[in-house]
Amino acid sequence: MVVVICAATLISCSDNAADEASGSDSDSGSGSSSTDSTTSPSDTSTTGDGDGDGDGDGDGDGDGDGIPERIDCGTPSYAGLRRAPYLQSVAPSSTRVAWASETGGVATLHVAESKDGPWMEFAATPRVFEVDYTGEEVDYTAYDATADGLQPGTQYCYEIHEDGDPVATGLWFETAWTDDRAxxxxxxxxxxxxxxxxxxxxxxxxxxxxxxxxxxxxxxxxxxxxxxxxxxxxxxxxxxxxxxxxxxxxxxxxxxxxxxxxxxxxxxxxxxxxxxxxxxxxxxxxxxxxxxxxxxxxxxxxxxxxxxxxxxxxxxxxxxxxxxxxxxxxxxxxxxxxxxxxxxxxxxxxxxxxxxxxxxxxxxxxxxxxxxxxxxxxxxxxxxxxxxxxxxxxxxxxxxxxxxxxxxxxxxxxxxxxxxxxxxxxxxxxxxxxxxxxxxxxxxxxxxxxxxxxxx
Missing domain, CATH: 3.60.21.10 (Metallo-dependent phosphatases)
Known part of the structure; x- marks a missing residue:
C-alpha cells in the first residue's frame, strides 16, 4: 500500500522562530556503522561546486560567479531526532522536509530568508511507525512538512520545532530555479x-x-x-x-x-x-x-x-x-x-x-x-x-x-x-x-x- 501524505499548510509568521518557541545480487555487505543521526555533527561542506575548481560557483572558471553566496543560518544542530531532517521534492515555489522523532509531539517547520526572521511556520503531518511494522527497536513518529509560497532559486534558513521547542536549527535549503543557472x-x-x-x-x-x-x-x-x-x-x-x-x-x-x-x-x-x-x-x-x-x-x-x-x-x-x-x-x-x-x-x-x-x-x-x-x-x-x-x-x-x-x-x-x-x-x-x-x-x-x- 502506498501511503499518501497531505502537504502541510502555512500556520503563521513570526519575527524569530527560536524566540517564539522559547517563549542475484547477494552482496549485502557489512562494515562499520557511521555516526548516528541523533548526534549533531558539524557541517563540513563549505566549499566546492562539483567542477573541481573550488570556487563554489559551478562554472569552472574560478571567479566565484554564477552561484549565490551561501546563506548564514548558524551551525546545524538536530540532536535527539530519530532521523535528521532531509530535503524532498524541492520545487521553485516549495520545499518538503521530512524527519522522525521518538517523542511524537506536535511538530512545525519554520522557514525564513534570514536566521533573524521573519519566520513562516508550516504544520507537519505525523505518522506513527510501530516496532511491529518496521522491525526497529522503538516506535517513532515520522513527519513531513511542505513550505510553499517560496521564491525560485532562493536560499532559506529552516528550523524544526516540536511542542514549541526547537529540535533542529541552523539548517538551510535552496528552492529550484527556472533560469539558465548551472x-x-x-x-x-x-x-x-x-x-x-x-x-x-x-x-x-x-x-x-x-x-x-x-x-x-x-x-x-x-x-x-x-x-x-x-x-x-x-x-x-x-x-x-x-x-x-x-x-x-x-x-x-x-x-x-x-x-x-x-x-x-x-x-x-x-x-x-x-x-x-x-x-x-x-x-x-x-x-x-x-x-x-x-x-x-x-x-x-x-x-x-x-x-x-x-x-x-x-x-x-x-x-x-x-x-x-x-x-x-x-x-x-x-x-x-x-x-x-x-x-x-x-x-x-x-x-x-x-x-x-x-x-x-x-x-x-x-x-x-x-x-x-x-x-x-x-x-x-x-x-x-x-x-x-x-x-x-x-x-x-x-x-x-x-x-x-x-x-x-x-x-x-x-x-x-x-x-x-x-x-x-x-x-x-x-x-x-x-x-x-x-x-x-x-x-x-x-x-x-x-x-x-x-x-x-
Missing part, C-alpha cells in the same frame, strides 16, 4: 552496506556542494528494510541530506521487502503517475534547464509488455511518453537502477533496453544514469543498439554502481565503453549552457574520469 549533480548507486568504502566515498562527496543528489538504487542492502535504511542511508548521509534534495530510484534490494514499501514510506516523491497504485515509483522534476526522469525497472510488468508488443496496460511507458512530449528543457537526464548497456560480467538488462531505450531515443534524452553493476562506466554515444554521435541522436549511458558495495570486474575492451573501471567513487555533473561537465571522484580523492558532453 545545475550541480552528484550521482551514485549500490552504496548501502555501511562499509568503510561507502563512508569514504561519502566523505569525498561532502568536500563539494551540490544542488541535486541522485541515488541510483541499492541504497539499503540487503533487503531494503527499515533498519537497513536507518543504518545505511540516513545515518550515513545525514550531513548531505539536510541541505541537498535527494531524488532516488528503487534498486532490486529495496524491492525485496514488500515490493519496496519501506522505500515508499521513507521518501516523499512527486505523485504524478497515471495509475495511483504506482505512486512515487516513477516521477519527473525540473531544475534550471534540466528535466530529470526517475523510472522503475524492478516492477517488470511496467516494462516487459513492450518487449512482447503488448502496450495497452503499461502505464509507466504511457506516462513517460506524455512527460517527454511536454518537456521543453534543453537537457533531459533519465535515471533508473538496471543498465541497458554495461561491460560488467553480468549481462545488460535487455528488457530495459527493449522497453525503455526506444522511447528515450525517440524523444531525445541526453544522459541515462544507472547502477546495479558494481563499477563505473561511461559509454560512447549510442543509438539503435550501436555506436552513434550526439548529433545523430546518440545517448550517453553511465553505470555508477561504485558507491560502496563490493566491486565487480568490467570488460575493458567492451564495444560500448568509452571509460570503465573498478574503483569506488561518485559521479559529479555540472550542466551549464550547451555542455555537461563531469568528473568521477574516487574514495582517495583522485579523478577517475573527466569529460565534457556537448548538447548544442
Amino acid at each position: 545545475v550541480r549533480i552528484v550521482a551514485l548507486g549500490d552504496s548501502g552496506n555501511a562499509s568503510a568504502e561507502q563512508l569514504a566515498v561519502r566523505d569525498r562527496m561532502l568536500e563539494r556542494d551540490f544542488d541535486v543528489f541522485l541515488h541510483l538504487g541499492d541504497m539499503a542492502y540487503g533487503d531494503g528494510t527499515f533498519p537497513e535504511f536507518k543504518e545505511r542511508v540516513f545515518d550515513v548521509y545525514t550531513e548531505l541530506l539536510h541541505k541537498t534534495p535527494t531524488w532516488p530510484t528503487m534498486g532490486n534490494h529495496e524491492y525485496k521487502t514488500d515490493n519496496g514499501q519501506p522505500y515508499l514510506d521513507l521518501y516523499y516523491m512527486p505523485e504524478v503517475t497515471l495509475d495511483p497504485a504506482h505512486a512515487e515509483r516513477y516521477y519527473s522534476f525540473d531544475y534550471g534547464e534540466v528535466h530529470f526522469i526517475s523510472l522503475e525497472t524492478n516492477d517488470l510488468p511496467l516494462i516487459t509488455a513492450v518487449a512482447l508488443d503488448q502496450t495497452s496496460d503499461i502505464t509507466m511507458l504511457d506516462w513517460l511518453r506524455e512527460d517527454l512530449a511536454q518537456n521543453d528543457k534543453p537537457w533531459t537526464v533519465a535515471f533508473f537502477h538496471h543498465p541497458p548497456y554495461t561491460s560488467s560480467e553480468r549481462d545488460p538488462n535487455f528488457l530495459v533496453r527493449d522497453g525503455l531505450v526506444p522511447i528515450l531515443e525517440e524523444w531525445g534524452v541526453d544522459i541515462v544514469l544507472a547502477g546495479h553493476d558494481h563499477h563505473y562506466e561511461r559509454t560512447v554515444p549510442l543509438e539503435g543498439n550501436g555506436p552513434s554521435t550526439k548529433e545523430e541522436g546518440g545517448i550517453y549511458y553511465f553505470v555508477v554502481g561504485n558507491g560502496g558495495a563490493g566491486l565487480r570486474p568490467a570488460d575493458g575492451d567492451w564495444w560500448t565503453a568509452e571509460v570503465n573501471d573498478e574503483q569506488h567513487g561518485y559521479l559529479s555533473l555540472r550542466i551549464e549552457g550547451c555542455t555537461a561537465y563531469g568528473e568521477v571522484v574516487t574514495l582517495d580523492g583522485e579523478i577517475l574520469d573527466s569529460f565534457e558532453l556537448p548538447d548544442c
Whole structure:
C-alpha cells in the first residue's frame, strides 16, 4: 500500500522562530556503522561546486560567479531526532522536509530568508511507525512538512520545532530555479552496506556542494528494510541530506521487502503517475534547464509488455511518453537502477533496453544514469543498439554502481565503453549552457574520469 501524505499548510509568521518557541545480487555487505543521526555533527561542506575548481560557483572558471553566496543560518544542530531532517521534492515555489522523532509531539517547520526572521511556520503531518511494522527497536513518529509560497532559486534558513521547542536549527535549503543557472549533480548507486568504502566515498562527496543528489538504487542492502535504511542511508548521509534534495530510484534490494514499501514510506516523491497504485515509483522534476526522469525497472510488468508488443496496460511507458512530449528543457537526464548497456560480467538488462531505450531515443534524452553493476562506466554515444554521435541522436549511458558495495570486474575492451573501471567513487555533473561537465571522484580523492558532453 502506498501511503499518501497531505502537504502541510502555512500556520503563521513570526519575527524569530527560536524566540517564539522559547517563549542475484547477494552482496549485502557489512562494515562499520557511521555516526548516528541523533548526534549533531558539524557541517563540513563549505566549499566546492562539483567542477573541481573550488570556487563554489559551478562554472569552472574560478571567479566565484554564477552561484549565490551561501546563506548564514548558524551551525546545524538536530540532536535527539530519530532521523535528521532531509530535503524532498524541492520545487521553485516549495520545499518538503521530512524527519522522525521518538517523542511524537506536535511538530512545525519554520522557514525564513534570514536566521533573524521573519519566520513562516508550516504544520507537519505525523505518522506513527510501530516496532511491529518496521522491525526497529522503538516506535517513532515520522513527519513531513511542505513550505510553499517560496521564491525560485532562493536560499532559506529552516528550523524544526516540536511542542514549541526547537529540535533542529541552523539548517538551510535552496528552492529550484527556472533560469539558465548551472545545475550541480552528484550521482551514485549500490552504496548501502555501511562499509568503510561507502563512508569514504561519502566523505569525498561532502568536500563539494551540490544542488541535486541522485541515488541510483541499492541504497539499503540487503533487503531494503527499515533498519537497513536507518543504518545505511540516513545515518550515513545525514550531513548531505539536510541541505541537498535527494531524488532516488528503487534498486532490486529495496524491492525485496514488500515490493519496496519501506522505500515508499521513507521518501516523499512527486505523485504524478497515471495509475495511483504506482505512486512515487516513477516521477519527473525540473531544475534550471534540466528535466530529470526517475523510472522503475524492478516492477517488470511496467516494462516487459513492450518487449512482447503488448502496450495497452503499461502505464509507466504511457506516462513517460506524455512527460517527454511536454518537456521543453534543453537537457533531459533519465535515471533508473538496471543498465541497458554495461561491460560488467553480468549481462545488460535487455528488457530495459527493449522497453525503455526506444522511447528515450525517440524523444531525445541526453544522459541515462544507472547502477546495479558494481563499477563505473561511461559509454560512447549510442543509438539503435550501436555506436552513434550526439548529433545523430546518440545517448550517453553511465553505470555508477561504485558507491560502496563490493566491486565487480568490467570488460575493458567492451564495444560500448568509452571509460570503465573498478574503483569506488561518485559521479559529479555540472550542466551549464550547451555542455555537461563531469568528473568521477574516487574514495582517495583522485579523478577517475573527466569529460565534457556537448548538447548544442
